[in-house]
Amino acid sequence: MSDRDPLEQLARFGTGGPVTPLPPAEVRRRGDRRRVRRTAVSAVAGVVAVLAVAVPAGLYAAHDSGIPPVPPSASTSARPTTIPDDFPLDRASGYLEGATKIGPSREAGMEYPLPCGRTGIESRPAADQLRFEMQGEEFVDRRELRTFDNQATASAVMAEIEKSVHACPLERSGSGREQAWTPLRAETGLATYSFSRTVQPMGGSIYQYTRVGRAILTVVWSGEGTTPEGARRDIGELSRITTAIAPEMCIWSDAGCAERPSDGATGGSTSPDLVFGPYGVNGLTLGMSAAEVRETGAASAVQGSAHDGWKEGCLAVDYTFTGDDEPGDVNGRISPEQGLEQLVATRDMRTPNGVGIGSTRSEVEAGFAHLVGAGDVLSSPAGDGSWAYEITLTDGRVSRITLELPRQDCAI
Amino acid sequence: MDESEFDAFYTASFARLTGQLHALIGDRDEAQECVQEAFVRAWQHRRALDGAEHPEAWVRTTAYRLAVSRWRRVKLGRRPTDRSVSAPLWAEAADESRVALICALRQLPEAQRQALVLHHLCDLPVQAVARETGVPEGTVKARLSRGRAALAVLLSPDSGATHV
Structure with a gap:
């Protein structure tokens, strides 16, 4: 330790090494992008206000979205798409005391990032949109309602969102940190798709999209402390908000609120419980202690002494939620020192990019951007090296996938 | 601009x-x-x-x-709780005195740390620190005084109190 005057040390603190700022032009571009969004929303609201005075509602319903108008069709002429100004988008908002509330109005701008720069809710032009935002000190609750020209368009938007999340589960953020897009399980009784976006080491958002007829409700919680396990915990709160608002959306459903999720609003991809990775599966997360593993209810943890060669104190994990393995199968290992150090995929599990037991080598190579190794054992490590997928191929097809910490205390 | x-x-x-x-x-x-x-x-x-x-x-x-x-x-x-998403506390290979200083600063109350950094590192006069932190100048001076004393103790060779 230095014996220099601490205040002198502080004064000479400097920058602490090289920094890697974005180019100035990129900073301005990002700032401009946010300005443009806000300005566009304000302009749309102004146009709507003028048209509301001058033109009967039925004539401008297809032109008030701020985007190129869609030609009216026979199928849309009798179906309203305009959102009433008093639509209760702010329901279930009393839980956050002292929050700043913006809206419901057409003026509160927001951004909806999707994996790998894809477009989701913005992939099709909306007929109308209304927004509400609640800003707390540590997080933001955002809601948006969009109506579309017809149900098929709204369904296509939902499919595009789901497809995006599954196609690009891991990517680098602008600052070089890894961000993960993870599907979440949520029960709303409606056509709902939920996922989280988490950026290491903390921060991110939880998204819930729900379609009722021609309308899609988006509820987003953004907070600097959002983690994958936090998202799983909080998604129920988003469902509570969604189910409070959704009954009012029945006016955009030809079938009324008798419509069920089975009408194809979301695709038939892997159940969120069976999505293997990036950090774990069904609430089990690498690094968890044995007690935390048991607490999830997704696995039991039993003494591994029966497994010859295991380090003393290591425990075997046995999934309780998948029907694709036998009770007593070893699905992972827990080290006394570093916790859950390995998870093994069962045949019914798929990585977020769709790779599972039986996938071909080319599917693996297409699914993982960063593969290390050669031959039949490949690894896809996280950017910071804190965990990795280990993929084993037999006769050209995936025979084993594990999620692992870099050091294996319990390995034979 | x-x-x-x-x-x-x-x-x-x-x-x-x-x-x-x-x-x-x-x-x-x-x-x-x-x-x-x-x-x-x-x-x-x-x-x-x-x-x-x-x-x-x-x-x-x-x-x-x-x-x-x-x-x-x-x-x-x-x-x-997942270590795989927790960034290492010290991602850079910093010199020992720098690490010790950061560790010591982290142990100070937020207000004292802010006053010390703004005054001694950012080279702001007390008046500017007061304006930036929204407190009276006298409060800034008190925070600086207490912060300096605490920092000296934390960084004394025999304190051993620089662990995070």
């Missing part, structure tokens, strides 16, 4: 502000991210920046608030 003025301001102050925020929050990666985001917001709200007497203070305050927001969020029990 036009594009060239902003670019010059950004280029000249980014590293300095990152260092200052690092001293304030103890995490250099986090500091850089928050300063980066603060500059995006600065350009987004450049009219506000034009009206600010000290643009660098505006960016620093914005970055600091972003960082504090993250801290508090984590403190509310949302710290990841």
Whole structure:
């Protein structure tokens, strides 16, 4: 330790090494992008206000979205798409005391990032949109309602969102940190798709999209402390908000609120419980202690002494939620020192990019951007090296996938 | 502030502000991210920046608030239990005295740490520290006095109190 005057040390603190700022032009571009969004929303609201005075509602319903108008069709002429100004988008908002509330109005701008720069809710032009935002000190609750020209368009938007999340589960953020897009399980009784976006080491958002007829409700919680396990915990709160608002959306459903999720609003991809990775599966997360593993209810943890060669104190994990393995199968290992150090995929599990037991080598190579190794054992490590997928191929097809910490205390 | 003025301001102050925020929050990666985001917001709200007497203070305050927001969020029990998503506390190979200084600063109350960094690292007079932190000058002086004393104890060779 230095014996220099601490205040002198502080004064000479400097920058602490090289920094890697974005180019100035990129900073301005990002700032401009946010300005443009806000300005566009304000302009749309102004146009709507003028048209509301001058033109009967039925004539401008297809032109008030701020985007190129869609030609009216026979199928849309009798179906309203305009959102009433008093639509209760702010329901279930009393839980956050002292929050700043913006809206419901057409003026509160927001951004909806999707994996790998894809477009989701913005992939099709909306007929109308209304927004509400609640800003707390540590997080933001955002809601948006969009109506579309017809149900098929709204369904296509939902499919595009789901497809995006599954196609690009891991990517680098602008600052070089890894961000993960993870599907979440949520029960709303409606056509709902939920996922989280988490950026290491903390921060991110939880998204819930729900379609009722021609309308899609988006509820987003953004907070600097959002983690994958936090998202799983909080998604129920988003469902509570969604189910409070959704009954009012029945006016955009030809079938009324008798419509069920089975009408194809979301695709038939892997159940969120069976999505293997990036950090774990069904609430089990690498690094968890044995007690935390048991607490999830997704696995039991039993003494591994029966497994010859295991380090003393290591425990075997046995999934309780998948029907694709036998009770007593070893699905992972827990080290006394570093916790859950390995998870093994069962045949019914798929990585977020769709790779599972039986996938071909080319599917693996297409699914993982960063593969290390050669031959039949490949690894896809996280950017910071804190965990990795280990993929084993037999006769050209995936025979084993594990999620692992870099050091294996319990390995034979 | 036009594009060239902003670019010059950004280029000249980014590293300095990152260092200052690092001293304030103890995490250099986090500091850089928050300063980066603060500059995006600065350009987004450049009219506000034009009206600010000290643009660098505006960016620093914005970055600091972003960082504090993250801290508090984590403190509310949302710290990841998963080590695989926890960044190493010290990502850089820093020299020993620097690490000791950061560790000591982290052990100070937030208000004292902020006063010390703004006054001694950012070289702001007490009056400016008071303006930036929104407290009376006398309070700043008291915080500086207590902070200096605490820092000296924490960094004394026999304190052994520099662990995070």
